[in-house]
Amino acid sequence: MIAIYPGSFDPITNGHLDIIERCAKKFDKVIVAVSVNLNKKSAFTIEERVDMIRELLVDSENIEVDSFQGLLVDYTKNKGADVIIRGLRAVSDYEYEMQMSMYNKELYPDIETLFLVARGNYSYLSSSIVKEVAYYGGDITRFVPPSIEEKISAKLKGGL
Numbered sequence: 130m131i132a133i134y135p136g137s138f139d140p141i142t143n144g145h146l147d148i149i150e151r152c153a154k155k156f157d158k159v160i161v162a163v164s165v166n167l168n169k170k171s172a173f174t175i176e177e178r179v180d181m182i183r184e185l186l187v188d189s190e191n192i193e194v195d196s197f198q199g200l201l202v203d204y205t206k207n208k209g210a211d212v213i214i215r216g217l218r219a220v221s222d223y224e225y226e227m228q229m230s231m232y233n234k235e236l237y238p239d240i241e242t243l244f245l246v247a248r249g250n251y252s253y254l255s256s257s258i259v260k261e262v263a264y265y266g267g268d269i270t271r272f273v274p275p276s277i278e279e280k281i282s283a284k285l286k287g288g289l
């Protein structure tokens with residue numbers, strides 16, 4: 130069974146990577162699908178985000194990294210999948226996630242959204258906060274892999 134793990138991943142964090150690794154153990158194939166969240170201003174281009182994730186997951190046999198434009202349900206259908214994975218951190222994520230999963234089910238009734246609860250130490254982690262901490266010179270080594278930390282530093286030099 131194929132699972133789609135969609136997100137903006139701007140950039141990917143250790144929390145996302147944990148969800149991906151856990152999913153890869155349960156599904157035949159996991160497609161990490163980078164896309165645009167119209168409500169968020171992004172720091173990295175879609176191509177940059179895909180490349181960063183590919184570099185990290187290069188040795189994973191059943192994980193594919195891709196990007197899409199348009200509706201997630203259309204992308205999911207085109208990939209022959211009907212399972213969407215989302216991570217849930219705190220209760221505050223719930224309302225938005227519930228709404229999104231209901232819309233997606235309305236648009237494509239066969240689809241199921243499965244939620245993985247973030248591990249305790251990642252329950253407060255978000256790409257936006259990581260970027261903000263880095264912007265103000267804080268240490269982000271616990272939150273992202275070293276290659277991502279480098280890319281954030283390089284991006285900050287050019288202005289986020």
Ligand code: PNS
Pocket residue numbers: 135136137138164165166167169199200201202228229230232233
């Ligand atoms: O990591 P994010 O920002 O929470 O991911 C949100 C994302 C990219 C999965 C969501 O915005 C999305 O699915 N965008 C594609 C367009 C779409 O299908 N929108 C309707 C969702 S109900």
